[in-house]
Amino acid sequence: xxxxxxxxxxxxxxxxxxxxxxxxxxxxxxxxxxxxxxxxxxxxxxxxxxxxxxxxxxxxxxxxxxxxxxxxxxxxxxxxxxxxxxxxxxxxxxxxxxxxxxxxxxxxxxxxxxxxxxxxxxxxxxxxxxxxxxxxxxxxxxxxxxxxxxxxxxxxxxxxxxxxxxxxxxxxxxxxxxxxxxxxxxxxxxxxxxxxxxxxxxxxxxxxxxxxxxxxxxxxxxxxxxxxxxxxxxxxxxxxxxxxxxxxxxxxxxxxxxxxxxxxxxxxxxxxxxxxxxxxxxxxxxxxxxxxxxxxxxxxxxxxxxxxxxxxxxxxxxxxxxxxxxxxxxxxxxxxxx
Amino acid sequence: xxxxxxxxxxxxxxxxxxxxxxxxxxxxxxxxxxxxxxxxxxxxxxxxxxxxxxxxxxxxxxxxxxxxxxxxxxxxxxxxxxxxxxxxxxxxxxxxxxxxxxxxxxxxxxxxxxxxxxxxxxxxxxxxxxxxxxxxxxxxxxxxxxxxxxxxxxxxxxxxxxxxxxxxxxxxxxxxxxxxxxxxxxxxxxxxxxxxxxxxxxxxxxxxxxxxxxxxxxxxxxxxxxxxxx
Numbered sequence: 001x002x003x004x005x006x007x008x009x010x011x012x013x014x015x016x017x018x019x020x021x022x023x024x025x026x027x028x029x030x031x032x033x034x035x036x037x038x039x040x041x042x043x044x045x046x047x048x049x050x051x052x053x054x055x056x057x058x059x060x061x062x063x064x065x066x067x068x069x070x071x072x073x074x075x076x077x078x079x080x081x082x083x084x085x086x087x088x089x090x091x092x093x094x095x096x097x098x099x100x101x102x103x104x105x106x107x108x109x110x111x112x113x114x115x116x117x118x119x120x121x122x123x124x125x126x127x128x129x130x131x132x133x134x135x136x137x138x139x140x141x142x143x144x145x146x147x148x149x150x151x152x153x154x155x156x157x158x159x160x161x162x163x164x165x166x167x168x169x170x171x172x173x174x175x176x177x178x179x180x181x182x183x184x185x186x187x188x189x190x191x192x193x194x195x196x197x198x199x200x201x202x203x204x205x206x207x208x209x210x211x212x213x214x215x216x217x218x219x220x221x222x223x224x225x226x227x228x229x230x231x232x233x234x235x236x237x238x239x240x241x242x243x244x245x246x247x248x249x250x251x252x253x254x255x256x257x258x259x260x261x262x263x264x265x266x267x268x269x270x271x272x273x274x275x276x277x278x279x280x281x282x283x284x285x286x287x288x289x290x291x292x293x294x295x296x297x298x299x300x301x302x303x304x305x306x307x308x309x310x311x312x313x314x315x316x317x318x319x320x321x322x323x324x325x326x327x328x329x330x331x332x333x334x335x336x337x338x
Numbered sequence: 339x340x341x342x343x344x345x346x347x348x349x350x351x352x353x354x355x356x357x358x359x360x361x362x363x364x365x366x367x368x369x370x371x372x373x374x375x376x377x378x379x380x381x382x383x384x385x386x387x388x389x390x391x392x393x394x395x396x397x398x399x400x401x402x403x404x405x406x407x408x409x410x411x412x413x414x415x416x417x418x419x420x421x422x423x424x425x426x427x428x429x430x431x432x433x434x435x436x437x438x439x440x441x442x443x444x445x446x447x448x449x450x451x452x453x454x455x456x457x458x459x460x461x462x463x464x465x466x467x468x469x470x471x472x473x474x475x476x477x478x479x480x481x482x483x484x485x486x487x488x489x490x491x492x493x494x495x496x497x498x499x500x501x502x503x504x505x506x507x508x509x510x511x512x513x514x515x516x517x518x519x520x521x522x523x524x525x526x527x528x529x530x531x532x533x534x535x536x537x538x539x540x541x542x543x544x545x546x547x548x549x550x551x552x553x554x555x556x557x558x559x560x561x562x563x564x565x566x567x568x
Binding site: 022053056064069070220271275 | 342343344345346347349350353354357358360361363364365367368370371372373374375389390391394397399400402405406409410411412413414415416417418428429430536537541542545546548549552553555556558559561562564565
């Protein structure tokens with residue numbers, strides 16, 4: 001039975017190693033389950049739902065001639081104005097489709113776009129051109145225009161400073177979500193990476209932790225646990241357990257059959273010492289069998305590896321491992337009966 | 339009942355209820371962290387495409403009848419797929435692909451040209467096992483009601499490339515690594531046959547039970563450490 005006890009100790013040490021992170025994983029998981037993802041994405045605050053407005057094709061050929069290495073040219077409409085967006089390598093240009101001049105993406109234009117598509121309840125407070133990365137804007141390609149609204153969500157809208165395109169929104173719901181995402185992915189720098197060594201290590205430890213846990217569930221449940229459960233509703237055969245102390249005090253108890261001695265004593269408010277809570281590894285709940293109707297001395301050794309052979313021969317047993325299946329008489333420390 | 343005793347029992351019974359799911363979370367979580375997401379996405383399966391708009395001098399305008407039929411439009415995008423320039427027109431009537439060399443709706447690609455494009459983009463060593471035109475997206479792509487070419491390769495990960503029948507655009511790619519990821523993800527968020535998911539009742543019951551189990555476990559650990567040092 002030492003085998004199982006090793007797993008109990010392993011489980012304890014793994015708990016020390018990964019316990020906090022397991023709590024964080026579970027708590028963040030619960031948060032993800034209760035948070036409204038539509039609110040997180042901010043669809044309720046920014047409606048980029050422009051009605052289709054193009055009715056005629058603009059001249060692509062001049063743009064192509066000017067940017068022969070373009071990978072993509074799109075025609076779209078912004079605030080009633082027909083525009084071309086040209087992608088050349090990593091670079092993006094926005095050009096007026098009529099005059100073929102570069103569109104000036106300035107504060108006034110961005111504020112106009114933001115006001116037009118914002119559907120929250122606040123007012124535009126300020127527009128800031130940001131080029132330094134922070135937690136709020138790190139998802140976006142900077143430099144960006146950050147437009148702040150004075151609503152209850154502390155909404156920040158982000159627009160590309162290069163193309164004027166809407167990039168996304170940071171609200172308090174998103175910030176909460178992002179914080180728990182950081183905890184869940186153990187990714188305290190640039191969020192969204194879940195393939196780094198720290199989380200892989202923690203995940204491996206967790207796997208051993210949960211596997212040892214399942215092994216312990218399997219080994220520590222026995223018929224007795226379910227008997228205990230059933231006994232709450234159904235009367236079982238009872239045996240007499242006589243407790244004797246060193247100074248001769250005696251106490252007789254009626255105890256249900258097939259219940260662990262420790263459980264049965266505990267039910268009658270007789271508490272033996274324990275720090276492992278009945279795991280059979282601390283050895284604090286030892287009692288000495290003096291008499292038994294049946295020869296239980298050799299039976300039900302259970303997890304007795306905290307006792308040596310000599311002690312076993314003398315009749316010492318762990319109360320948390322001993323099940324009652326005959327009338328018995330045991331010696332317990334005097335303070336137990338006081 | 340003595341507290342430590344009751345703690346251990348509660349921890350044990352909660353583990354009986356939620357333990358299997360915690361084990362499933364550990365296994366699926368470990369897979370998702372260990373296998374790099376770029377490998378899951380099969381980025382190594384395709385060569386980077388030179389995406390410059392080809393034949394830029396031969397590009398013609400879209401036939402006005404197509405524009406007026408679809409108007410008003412959301413956007414018109416000119417780009418190249420596999421050495422052929424096309425316009426992608428987005429409107430409320432969906433996506434329409436126009437051949438930028440003729441200005442007319444692009445003919446659907448033949449099986450041969452899909453095969454040619456697959457050969458051109460595929461970066462692996464395996465040969466093509468089958469090419470099929472599906473009437474709708476397969477389950478692994480979400481089952482949209484739209485036709486798609488499925489090109490399957492003869493390798494141990496059952497690599498598959500999907501192409502749009504009109505533009506020839508590479509729509510998606512799958513390998514068994516990705517399929518396993520999807521499967522484990524559904525187990526991770528407890529979505530069974532489209533029911534449940536992250537906000538579902540199973541997930542909430544099991545995650546809260548696990549939280550209680552972990553809290554009782556921590557309490558138990560605290561007692562053990564305190565007791566052993568006395």
